[in-house]
Amino acid sequence: MTIIPTDRHNRMMPFVLLALMAIAVPLSANAQGTSVPESTTWNSLKGDVFGQQAIAPADGVVSIEAPKRAEDAALVPIDLRFKTDATSGQIKAVTLIVDENPAPVAAVFKFGKDAGVTHLATRLRVNAYSYVRAIAETEDGKLLMTQTFVKASGGCSAPALKNQDEAMASLGKMKLRVFPSNAPGIEPKTRATEMQLMIRHPNNSGLQMDQLTRYYIPAHFIQGLTVSQGDRLIMSMEGGISISEDPNFRFEFDARPGEDVRVEAADTEGKKFQDEWPLQPSSL
Amino acid sequence: MIHPTRRSVLKTSAFLAYCCMGQFSAARVLQSESGPLPVTEIDDGVFAFSGADELMRAQNRGEICNVGFIIGKEAVAAIDSGGSVAEGRALIAAIRAVSDKPIRYLINTHMHPDHIFGNAAFDDAGTTIVGHHNLPRALASRGDYYLQSFRASMGADLMADIRIIPPTQLIAGEETLDLGGRPLTLRAWKPAHTDNDLTVFDQKSNVLFTGDLCFIGHLPTMDGSIPGWMDQLEPLKAVNARLAVPGHGPVPSKWPEALDDERRYFEALARDIRKSIADGVPMAEAVKTAAESERLNWQLFEEYNERNATAAFAELEWE
Numbered sequence: 304m305t306i307i308p309t310d311r312h313n314r315m316m317p318f319v320l321l322a323l324m325a326i327a328v329p330l331s332a333n334a335q336g337t338s339v340p341e342s343t344t345w346n347s348l349k350g351d352v353f354g355q356q357a358i359a360p361a362d363g364v365v366s367i368e369a370p371k372r373a374e375d376a377a378l379v380p381i382d383l384r385f386k387t388d389a390t391s392g393q394i395k396a397v398t399l400i401v402d403e404n405p406a407p408v409a410a411v412f413k414f415g416k417d418a419g420v421t422h423l424a425t426r427l428r429v430n431a432y433s434y435v436r437a438i439a440e441t442e443d444g445k446l447l448m449t450q451t452f453v454k455a456s457g458g459c460s461a462p463a464l465k466n467q468d469e470a471m472a473s474l475g476k477m478k479l480r481v482f483p484s485n486a487p488g489i490e491p492k493t494r495a496t497e498m499q500l501m502i503r504h505p506n507n508s509g510l511q512m513d514q515l516t517r518y519y520i521p522a523h524f525i526q527g528l529t530v531s532q533g534d535r536l537i538m539s540m541e542g543g544i545s546i547s548e549d550p551n552f553r554f555e556f557d558a559r560p561g562e563d564v565r566v567e568a569a570d571t572e573g574k575k576f577q578d579e580w581p582l583q584p585s586s587l
Numbered sequence: 588m589i590h591p592t593r594r595s596v597l598k599t600s601a602f603l604a605y606c607c608m609g610q611f612s613a614a615r616v617l618q619s620e621s622g623p624l625p626v627t628e629i630d631d632g633v634f635a636f637s638g639a640d641e642l643m644r645a646q647n648r649g650e651i652c653n654v655g656f657i658i659g660k661e662a663v664a665a666i667d668s669g670g671s672v673a674e675g676r677a678l679i680a681a682i683r684a685v686s687d688k689p690i691r692y693l694i695n696t697h698m699h700p701d702h703i704f705g706n707a708a709f710d711d712a713g714t715t716i717v718g719h720h721n722l723p724r725a726l727a728s729r730g731d732y733y734l735q736s737f738r739a740s741m742g743a744d745l746m747a748d749i750r751i752i753p754p755t756q757l758i759a760g761e762e763t764l765d766l767g768g769r770p771l772t773l774r775a776w777k778p779a780h781t782d783n784d785l786t787v788f789d790q791k792s793n794v795l796f797t798g799d800l801c802f803i804g805h806l807p808t809m810d811g812s813i814p815g816w817m818d819q820l821e822p823l824k825a826v827n828a829r830l831a832v833p834g835h836g837p838v839p840s841k842w843p844e845a846l847d848d849e850r851r852y853f854e855a856l857a858r859d860i861r862k863s864i865a866d867g868v869p870m871a872e873a874v875k876t877a878a879e880s881e882r883l884n885w886q887l888f889e890e891y892n893e894r895n896a897t898a899a900f901a902e903l904e905w906e
């Protein structure tokens with residue numbers, strides 16, 4: 304569902320899409336006065352991302368949480384939870400979309416078959432008052448959607464680097480935290496382990512214009528990421544510019560004590576980053 | 588030219604124009620004929636205007652930070668140009684009310700719009716703009732965003748004149764500018780409030796213009812590095828000044844006591860955020876209660892605290 308051909312015909316798509324979005328802007332701006340605006344943008348976007356596939360309400364199988372009003376539009380925390388059981392089946396992939404962003408598909412996550420991912424949190428850039436939606440694909444190919452509305456603006460064009468020298472000096476550095484299940488504020492777990500993966504990267508959106516040269520500062524972001532344990536895929540991500548600077552993923556999965564956790568990432572300049580961490584039974 | 592694919596538009600957007608197409612309300616401003624900015628003479632030849640503890644709006648012409656000027660035997664240096672060209676012109680009028688010496692320098696203390704949106708007022712006055720060596724880079728990547736994002740609150744009339752004009756004389760470390768028998772010590776700081784903070788110390792009067800390294804009353808805003816700012820409070824305090832003109836707050840303020848309030852706020856914020864990080868509390872929850880003990884001590888706490896906490900969380904979780 305995420306393979307998007309790049310043949311000649313599709314080169315026209317951006318123009319079509321741009322036109323659709325341009326129409327959508329004033330409509331959604333008018334709708335900002337009401338609490339639940341129309342999903343005009345989504346209606347025009349849906350086909351471009353998922354084609355003709357039917358999308359059903361997630362009905363609790365997937366839930367999404369985000370602040371109603373973002374304090375920092377370049378750093379909006381998004382929380383996804385998956386409630387999977389015998390009837391709903393496992394979730395194979397989830398696509399995160401910010402309707403009103405210039406690049407609406409924030410990321411596509413794919414989960415390993417027996418990874419047992421039940422929770423995934425990350426941080427997004429949100430460029431305008433927008434729905435943020437998660438569309439999950441179940442093992443049997445059904446698409447399930449849930450969404451929330453976030454009031455934020457300028458998250459994509461905002462220059463996120465507060466400390467540019469430091470940001471570039473530590474490019475690609477990774478950090479993995481394992482949360483002990485008895486920590487305060489965390490519900491006791493059976494097998495799932497919660498981890499947080501952090502990657503130092505400016506994740507430039509390419510939407511910041513250099514005032515002097517009038518050129519846009521080139522986009523430079525993490526486009527691919529794989530988390531595995533032992534020889535098992537936990538999760539992979541195909542990402543875009545809507546993922547915040549210093550990409551940050553907090554997730555719960557069925558960890559196997561004693562097996563190393565390994566992360567590989569690649570950015571748009573072809574740089575590859577990797578790291579691995581032993582997962583001691585004691586940290587579970 | 589890279590041909591955008593459908594995928595590149597969906598995920599990365601080569602369509603920059605879209606971003607700049609925001610719908611802005613053109614609030615009409617009743618522009619009164621701008622008289623001189625009401626400045627106070629702090630010491631012989633040292634003047635400052637005290638900005639309002641507000642957000643930048645058409646109604647306040649962006650006049651929310653402290654700006655000032657120092658008069659030497661030969662020339663004048665202005666310190667920050669204010670939040671609009673209208674304010675910049677009013678600052679020049681204030682200078683002209685007391686001196687006819689050339690305005691040789693405009694010193695920008697850092698990149699924020701309330702301090703630099705008035706630069707264009709000085710553009711044809713034969714004035715050299717001076718700033719931290721990181722300031723041109725910061726304005727290159729943020730200037731356009733600043734122009735776009737303030738249009739709604741400032742209104743089209745005020746925004747029409749505003750241009751992002753970077754400094755041409757750059758300061759690294761510590762350097763002296765002389766206004767004729769009046770040496771000013773300019774010091775470029777490591778990332779703190781921003782990564783381009785500059786202070787101006789007038790050796791003759793012992794008055795320090797701190798830029799936004801010092802906030803009093805108005806909640807400090809975080810756009811650089813919280814540990815960087817905290818680490819530099821000691822060397823900042825060691826500046827042998829008698830009085831300070833803070834970036835925001837009473838003009839003048841006693842030095843170094845002027846730093847006490849923000850130090851207390853940073854300590855509370857860093858302590859609360861570090862505890863949340865150690866306890867595994869997610870960012871979204873942690874920022875709701877961080878530095879809550881400081882709420883009643885500040886103006887604009889509601890507007891800026893959660894944002895500061897978010898920045899602090901994102902920085903401190905790398906410790």
Ligand SMILES: [Zn+2]
Pocket residue numbers: 697699780799834
């Ligand atoms: Zn500032």
